[in-house]
Amino acid sequence: MAGVDPQSFGTGCRALPSWPRRAAAAVAIGLGIAATIFAPGPVRAELNIDKSFGDVSGWTIGFSESVGGCLAAATYRDETTIWLGFTGRKNSAYIAFTNPKWRSIEVDGGYELQLVMRRNIWNGKFVGFERKGEKGVFSSGLKSEFVGDVARSAGVRVLLNRKEVSSLSLGGSSRALETVIECQKTYIAATAGGPTESKPQEGKPQQGGASSGTGFFVSDSGHVLTNHHVIDSCTVLKVSTVSGQEATARIIAKDKTNDLAILKTTLSPAVVPALRPQARLGEAVYVFGFPLSGILATSGNFTSGSITAVSGIGDDTRLVQISAPVQPGNSGGPLLDKFGNVVGVIVSKLNALNVAAATQDIPQNVNFAIKTAIAANFLESSNAMPADAPRSRELAPEAIADLAKLFTVRVNCD
Numbered sequence: 001m002a003g004v005d006p007q008s009f010g011t012g013c014r015a016l017p018s019w020p021r022r023a024a025a026a027v028a029i030g031l032g033i034a035a036t037i038f039a040p041g042p043v044r045a046e047l048n049i050d051k052s053f054g055d056v057s058g059w060t061i062g063f064s065e066s067v068g069g070c071l072a073a074a075t076y077r078d079e080t081t082i083w084l085g086f087t088g089r090k091n092s093a094y095i096a097f098t099n100p101k102w103r104s105i106e107v108d109g110g111y112e113l114q115l116v117m118r119r120n121i122w123n124g125k126f127v128g129f130e131r132k133g134e135k136g137v138f139s140s141g142l143k144s145e146f147v148g149d150v151a152r153s154a155g156v157r158v159l160l161n162r163k164e165v166s167s168l169s170l171g172g173s174s175r176a177l178e179t180v181i182e183c184q185k186t187y188i189a190a191t192a193g194g195p196t197e198s199k200p201q202e203g204k205p206q207q208g209g210a211s212s213g214t215g216f217f218v219s220d221s222g223h224v225l226t227n228h229h230v231i232d233s234c235t236v237l238k239v240s241t242v243s244g245q246e247a248t249a250r251i252i253a254k255d256k257t258n259d260l261a262i263l264k265t266t267l268s269p270a271v272v273p274a275l276r277p278q279a280r281l282g283e284a285v286y287v288f289g290f291p292l293s294g295i296l297a298t299s300g301n302f303t304s305g306s307i308t309a310v311s312g313i314g315d316d317t318r319l320v321q322i323s324a325p326v327q328p329g330n331s332g333g334p335l336l337d338k339f340g341n342v343v344g345v346i347v348s349k350l351n352a353l354n355v356a357a358a359t360q361d362i363p364q365n366v367n368f369a370i371k372t373a374i375a376a377n378f379l380e381s382s383n384a385m386p387a388d389a390p391r392s393r394e395l396a397p398e399a400i401a402d403l404a405k406l407f408t409v410r411v412n413c414d
Contacts, residue, residue, distance in 0.1 A: 047083060047096060047131050047138075049073065053183065059176035061183060070183035072176050080158075080166045083138070084150060084177075086184055093146070096129075097158060097166070098136030105135035113137065113160055117153035117170075122146065150177075178327055181292070214289035214333030215239060216342070217269035217407045222247075223384040224263040225375060226332030226411050227347055228254055231261050234413035239265055242300055242405040249411070253382040258318060258370060259347055260378050261332075263411070271406040273334060274388040275372045275379075276341035279307050279320050286397065287324045287346060288404035289333030300408065302401040305365065312368050320344055323365040333408060335369040339391040340403045344369030 049071070052062040059072050064085070071085025083096040095115075105111075109128040114121055126137035150156070150173060158166040213230030217223065224239055231237060231251055240246040249263040279285070287303045305324030312319030322335065326346055335344030348368045379385045395403070 047098075047129075053179075056179045057173075057175045058171060059173065059179075061176065061179045063183065070180050072173075072180055074168075076166075076168055078166060080168060081134075081136075082156075082168055084173075085180065092140060093142035094138055094140040095124075095142065095150070096136055096138035098131060098134045099166070100134040102135045105130075105137065107135070111137050111160065113139075113158060114162065116157040116159060117149055117155070120149055120153075122149070175325075178325070181328065211413045212290060212329055213331040213411045213413070214329065214346070215263065215409050215411045216332075216334045216404075217267075217272050217409070218262075218275075218379055218386050219384050220268065220272055220387075221384075222265040222267045222269070223252075223379075223382075224249065224265060224409060224411070225345065225379065225384075226261055226263065227345065228256050228259045228261045230332045230411055231263070231413060232256075236414040237263060238412045238414075239263065239267070239409040240412065241267070241409050253378070253384075255378050258374050258378065260345065260370065260375060262379065262382050262384055267409075269407050271403065272386050272388060273336075273340065273342045273403075273407050274390045275376055275386055276337060276339075276343050276390040277373050277376065279310070279335075279337070279343040279371070281307055281310050283307050284338050285322055285324055285343065286336040286338075286400050286404070287322075287326055287330060287333060288336065288401060288408050289326070289330040289346065290410040291327035291329035300405060302397075302404065304397060308366075318371060318374050319347070319368045320371055322367050322369055324367065325365055326367045332411060334404060336400055336404060338394050338400070340395050340400050341390045343372055345372075345375050 048064060048066060049060070049062040050065040052060055054061060059074055061070070061072065063070050067085065067087045069085060069087040071083055073081050073083040075081040078099070079101060080097060080099045083094075083098070086093050105128040107128050107130050111126040111128060112123065113126050114123055116122075124139040126139045128135065128137055130136075150170065153170050153173070155167065155169045155171075157164055158168070211230075213226060215224040215226030215230070218225045231254075237249040237251070238246055239249050245267055247265045247267045249265045251261055252264045253262040255261070284304065284306055287305070288300055290298070291301055303325045305322050307320055308323050309321035311317050312321060320335075320343075322344075324335075326333075330346045331348075333346045334342045335346055337343045346367070347370050376385065
């Protein structure tokens with residue numbers, strides 16, 4: 001390992017505030033991240049943001065032509081920049097740190113760093129490089145679990161030879177990573193000649209691959225409602241509950257036009273939610289589902305927001321627009337009101353990168369759900385309509401989350 005004086009990594013960094021002073025980002029998705037990473041030569045020398053899409057929670061989202069993918073970077077008051085992203089259509093992940101004060105870094109030198117994120121300590125091998133008058137270190141071939149840990153972390157301490165050389169806040173990194181994921185999804189779809197519409201889960205696995213989405217019980221007999229695009233082209237379907245129950249599912253009804261499907265399982269749900277026919281503009285809503293499979297928690301994620309419009313893009317009256325965050329894997333999940341009733345079925349989100357390319361601004365939390373009136377008509381025609389009347393007793397958000405765990409399932413497509 002090349003010899004390095006830790007003090008040459010910058011002085012006084014521990015005493016400085018750790019919030020980013022400026023950020024530059026371009027991020028690339030990897031729900032299944034490859035083991036190999038970019039060719040070290042040209043990428044290290046040209047680690048730049050060539051196309052910027054704007055800021056998200058202190059991180060600027062963009063694209064790197066030289067790396068061939070999206071990435072995120074944020075510069076802190078001690079002049080340390082953290083770079084986090086993926087490269088090319090292989091979706092290999094990498095992390096890099098640069099600082100103009102790190103003069104003793106040797107290009108191509110080997111370094112062992114520790115990244116301390118809350119109680120997690122990650123040991124990695126880094127390689128020295130130089131870009132635009134500053135030196136840094138990078139590590140590649142990272143797994144999706146690592147990216148998830150970084151996104152969930154409130155901050156990271158960087159240790160060289162067990163001595164801290166920088167302490168960085170990662171405020172907003174989770175939301176930045178979400179936008180990065182959309183960036184890379186759009187890039188991959190565009191370079192493959194495929195569609196660039198943004199659905200939380202396309203549900204169409206490549207040959208030999210798999211995907212997942214969300215669904216929820218709509219009858220005591222084990223019927224599950226989800227999106228058509230979640231189950232389209234699947235050969236084997238399984239559903240699993242938060243408590244660990246799993247069962248094979250079969251498709252009994254499909255509505256491609258309205259993007260809905262009904263599955264039949266052998267499971268008996270503890271609770272079947274009621275459908276409330278109409279959501280009101282401005283009311284509080286909640287989403288429970290299983291987004292970003294392999295990155296986020298397998299026990300499900302719960303987010304909150306409000307009804308921001310009672311129609312979708314182009315005044316599509318089948319949809320409501322919501323501000324609650326949704327990600328790949330949320331498709332088919334329930335949209336809940338403050339009583340725990342279902343008021344919609346999560347279906348899509350606005351393609352942030354397409355809008356950014358046209359407006360130079362990144363839209364945030366512009367997501368859509370199918371109205372329960374549409375879902376109810378579909379369920380009634382298939383004899384799978386929930387029998388219970390809508391609840392009228394207001395629940396605390398944590399109680400709504402506990403309730404949602406009882407009737408929401410992960411839908412696995414092989």
